[in-house]
Amino acid sequence: MAFLTLQLSKLAGFSYRAAQTLTRRALFILGGLTVGGAAVFMAFCADQVQSVFTALITRWPTAPFLIVPFGFGFACFLSRKVFPGSQGSGIPQVIAARRVIDANARVSLVSLRIAIGKIVVMLFGLLCGASIGREGPTVQVGASIMAAFGKSAPALIQPVLLLAGGAAGISAAFNTPIAGIVFAIEELSRSFEARTSGLVLGCVIAAGLTSLAIVGDYTYFGSTNAILPLGPAWIIVPMCGIIGGFGGGLFSSIVIFFCAGEGSSLVKRGPILFAMACGLAVAFCGFMADQSIYGTGYEQARAIVHGDGTLPSDYGFYKFLASTFSAISGIPGGVFAPSLSVGAGLGAFMHHIFPTVPLGALALLGMVAYLAGVVQTPITSFVIVLEMTEDHAMIIPLMVTALIANGVSRIICRDGLYHALSLPFVAQLPPDQVLPEPSEGNEVLVL
Numbered sequence: 001m002a003f004l005t006l007q008l009s010k011l012a013g014f015s016y017r018a019a020q021t022l023t024r025r026a027l028f029i030l031g032g033l034t035v036g037g038a039a040v041f042m043a044f045c046a047d048q049v050q051s052v053f054t055a056l057i058t059r060w061p062t063a064p065f066l067i068v069p070f071g072f073g074f075a076c077f078l079s080r081k082v083f084p085g086s087q088g089s090g091i092p093q094v095i096a097a098r099r100v101i102d103a104n105a106r107v108s109l110v111s112l113r114i115a116i117g118k119i120v121v122m123l124f125g126l127l128c129g130a131s132i133g134r135e136g137p138t139v140q141v142g143a144s145i146m147a148a149f150g151k152s153a154p155a156l157i158q159p160v161l162l163l164a165g166g167a168a169g170i171s172a173a174f175n176t177p178i179a180g181i182v183f184a185i186e187e188l189s190r191s192f193e194a195r196t197s198g199l200v201l202g203c204v205i206a207a208g209l210t211s212l213a214i215v216g217d218y219t220y221f222g223s224t225n226a227i228l229p230l231g232p233a234w235i236i237v238p239m240c241g242i243i244g245g246f247g248g249g250l251f252s253s254i255v256i257f258f259c260a261g262e263g264s265s266l267v268k269r270g271p272i273l274f275a276m277a278c279g280l281a282v283a284f285c286g287f288m289a290d291q292s293i294y295g296t297g298y299e300q301a302r303a304i305v306h307g308d309g310t311l312p313s314d315y316g317f318y319k320f321l322a323s324t325f326s327a328i329s330g331i332p333g334g335v336f337a338p339s340l341s342v343g344a345g346l347g348a349f350m351h352h353i354f355p356t357v358p359l360g361a362l363a364l365l366g367m368v369a370y371l372a373g374v375v376q377t378p379i380t381s382f383v384i385v386l387e388m389t390e391d392h393a394m395i396i397p398l399m400v401t402a403l404i405a406n407g408v409s410r411i412i413c414r415d416g417l418y419h420a421l422s423l424p425f426v427a428q429l430p431p432d433q434v435l436p437e438p439s440e441g442n443e444v445l446v447l
Contacts, residue, residue, distance in 0.1 A: 024157065024199065025199065025202060027149055027150055027161075028146075028161070028164055028199045028200075028202050028203040028206070029202050029203065029205075029206045030149065030206075031145060031146045031149040031150070031161070031164070031165065031168075031203060031206075032164070032168045032202065032203035032204065032205065032206025032207040032210075033206045033207070033209070033210050034145050034149070035141070035142040035145050035146065035165055035168040035169055035172060035203070035206075035207045035210075036168065036172040036206060036207035036208065036209065036210025036211050036214075037210050037214070038115075038119075038138070038141055038142070038145060038172075039138050039141075039142070039168075039169055039172030039173050039207065039210075039211060040172065040210065040211055040214045040215060041119075042119055042122075042123075042134050042137070042138055042141070042173075043134065043173065043215075045119070045123050046122075046123065046126055046134045046296065049123050049124075049126045049127040050126050050127075050294075050295040050296070052127060053067075053126070053127055053128070053129050053294060053295070054294075054295075057129075057286075057291050057294070058291075061291065064129055064282075064283040064286050064287070064291070064294075065280070065283045065284075065287075067128055067129065067283075068128055068129045068130075068279040068280070068282050068283040068286075069276040069277070069279035069280040069283065070128075070276065070279070071124065071125070071127070071128025071129065071130075071279060072125070072128065072130065072275040072276055072278055072279030072282070072329050072331060073272045073273070073275050073276040073279065074124070075121050075124050075125045075128065075130070075275070075329075075331040075332070076271055076272050076274075076275035076276075076329060076330050076331055077272055078117070078120070078121045078124070079117070079121050079330065079331060079332055080271060080330070082117065083113070083114060083116075083117025083118070083120070083121060084108070085108050085109055085111075085114045085117075086114050086117040086118045086121055086140075086332050087330045087331065087332055088136075088259065088327075088330060088332065088333075088421065089136030089137070089139075089140075089327075089332075089333070089334050089335060089418070089421070090118060090136045090137045090138075090139050090140025090141070090332065090334065091136045091139050091140065091166070091187070091188070091334075091418045091421075092418050092419075092421035092422035092425060093109040093110065093114075093140055093143075093422070093425055094109070094110065094139055094140055094143040094162055094165075094166050094188060095187075095188060095418055095419060095422040096109055096422040096423075096425035096426045096429075097109040097110045097143065097147075097162055098159045098162050098163065098188070099426060099434050099435045099436075100429060100433055100434060100435075101155070101432075101433050101434070101435060102433050103147075103151065103155070103158055105429055105430070105433045106147060106158075108428070108429075109425060110140065110143045110144040110147045110162060111144055111147065111148070112144055112145070112148050114140070114144055115140065115141040115144035115145060117332075118137045118140055118141055118144075118332050119137065119141060121331065121332045122134060122137045122331075122332040122333055125326075125331045125332060125333050126295055126296070126333075128279070129279075129282060129283070129286065129294040129295070130279075130282065130294075130295075130326045130329075130331060130333055131282060131285075131293055131294060131295065131296075131297065131319065131322035131323045131325075131326040131338050132295075132296070132323075132326050132327075132331070132332075132333020132334060132335075132337075132338060133296050133297075133333060133334035133335060133336045133337030133338055133339075134173060134296065134333075134334060134337070135169070135170060135173040135174065135334045135336040135337060136333070136334025136335060136336065137332055137333065137334055138169035138170070138172070138173040138334075139165075139166040139169040139170060139188075139334075140166075140169075141169060142165035142166055142167075142168050142169030142172075142207070143161075143162040143165035143166045143169070144165070145165055146161040146162060146164055146165030146168075146203070147161060147162060147165070149161065160199060160200065162188075163184050163188055163200055164184070164199060164200040164202075164203035164204070165203070166183075166184060166188050167180040167181055167183060167184035167188070167200055167203065167204050168180060168203045168204050168206070168207035168208075169207070170183050170184075170384075171204045171207050171208050171211075172207040172208060172210065172211045174220050174336075174384065174387070174388060175208070175211055175212075175215075175220060175387075176220070176383075176384050176387035176388060177204050177205070177208045177387075178383055178387055179380055179383045179384035179387050180204045180207075180208075181200065181201065181204055182377075182379050182380045182383050182384075183377065183380045183384075184200060186377045186379055186380050187375065187377045187380065187416075187418060220298075220387075220388035220389075221301065221302050221305050221306075221388045221389050223389065223390045223391070224305055224306065224360050224364070224389045224390070224391045225360075225391065225393070226305075226358050226360030226361040226363075226364060226389075226391055226393070226394060227358070227361065227393045227394065228357070228358075228361045228365075228394060228397045233354070233356070233357050234397065236350060236354055236357055236362065236365065237365065237397050237400050237401050237404075238400075238401075238404055239350070240346065240347070240350065240362070240365040240366055240369045240401050240405075241365075241369050241400070241401045241402075241403070241404025241405045241408065242404060242405075242408050243346060243350075243369065244343060244346055244365075244366060244368070244369020244370040244371075244372070244373050244401070244405045245369060245372065245373040245404060245405035245406065245407065245408030245409040245412075246373065246408055246409070246412060247320060247342070247346070247370055247373060248339070248369070248370050248371070248372065248373015248374035248375075248376075248405065248409050249373050249408065249409035249410070249411070249412025249413040250412055250413075251320065251323070251324055251327075251335075251339075251373070251374055252373075252374055252376075252409070252412075252413040252416075252417040252420075253412060253413040254324055254328065255324070255327045255328055255417060255421070256413065256415060256417065256420045256421065258328040259327075259328060259330070259421055259424075260420050260421050260423055260424050264424070267328075267330065271330060274329070274330075275329040275330055275331060278325040278326065278328060278329035279325075279329065281321070281322075281325045282294075282322045282325050282326060285318040285319075285321050285322040285325070286318075286322065288314075288318055289312050289314065289315055289318035289319070290312055292311055292312065292315055292318075292319075293315070293318050293319045293322040294322070296337040296338060296341070297319055297323075297337055297338050297340070297341025297342070297344075298337055298341070300315065300319075300341055300344065300345070301337075301340050301341040301343075301344040301345075301363070301367070304344040304345070304347060304348050304359065304360075304363045305344060305360055305363045305364065305367075305389065306360065307358075307359045307360055309348060309351065309359060311345070311348060313348070313349060313352060314349075315345040315348065316342050316343075316344070316345020316346045316348065316349050316366075317345070317349075319338065319341055319342045319345050320342045320345075322338075323335065323338040323339070323341075323342060326338070335374060335375075335417075336371070336375075336384075339367075339370055339371045339374045339375075340367045340370075340371055340385075342370050343363075343366040343367035343368065343369060343370030343371055344363045344366055344367050345366070346366035346369070346370055347359065347361075347362035347363035347364070347365060347366030347367070348362070348363065348366075350362050350366065361394065361397075364385055364389065364391065364394050364398060365394075365397060365398065365401050367385050368381050368382050368385050368398045368401050368402050368405070369401045369402070369404075369405040370405070371384070371385070372401075372402040372405040372406045372409065373405045373406070373408065373409040374409075374417060375416070375417055375418065376406055376409055376410060376413075376416045376417065377406075378399075378402035378403050378405070378406040379402070381402045381405075381406075382395070382398040382399050382401070382402045385398060386398065
């Protein structure tokens, strides 16, 4: 990077400092364009492999009892033996990587090798019916790409590159640029600096433009016009917040217990057999829910948001179980999309109790409530749903629901999911190479 800066200053006649600033901004923009392309590629491939699995179980409904457990076992083997560091969501690895001082030590958490492995094994998991999303993996892939772009960048800039790559990944995965920025502030860094905001914003814009150029302007769930007029129907807001927050907190507690808590010792005794057992449980959930719980859950959530009530009434419950078993199995995969699908299922269930409340409105409330309960980032939760549906008439009830769900979730699960899951990765690194966790006293250190 220093060589390029020097050459630019000579060719363009800039001062070295001006050339350094220009080079740095170009690095973030070029990285953002690449992250956007990777996100679109992952989305396309995910849709293709899910369609293959859907066609397979349509022809042989009992095939999941064989394919899913053995697929989980092989995916677990790949993530542990062939692509170590690729297991799980990917967001905990990025959080851990931002606390690492030495760039060489970050290679075990973010690298092009891990990015490739993340994509391959995640797609294999979807091919085998796992209830996982692609947004968490996209965050790790984005951070890995930015880390590769900025390998020779100054040490203080490298954590910002990871932050920008993660934000760009969320932005391009869902076509939600504002949510990408908010997620970077609220979850990945838990702090922000004015002097780096322009770099992160530029990266997110570049990723968004790439997605826009390839797939066009679209809303993830399509535009909706659901409303919830102020009145008696608002009783559903605290109810969704409480139920979604409890469910999300329960999910996080289970995942933390098996992946970063006392239950992890049980998993380590036979990780592949444990993954296969989780796969068998997912197959059972699929059998009980008319094969509707596999994959990201995008199609099911979209249908509920637009008023389709044909899914089984217990869809949300079995999607919750399938997503939980998929998450604790250790195979690569995100929780955002499955959480939104579980939340939509919660809304569909509440519609049976409150039939006069529009199904679309209940679905949005359920999605925000459960997502906020899982990730404990209330602002990201309602912003991402708003951007996915362009339903600004629901902004106030969604805000209230997110706050209630976040509060309830913190009672059930005191530690945030991603930060708790990042601790085992940090523990594997030399103590002198790790910065303290972000707090009011050290925000500048981690940015």
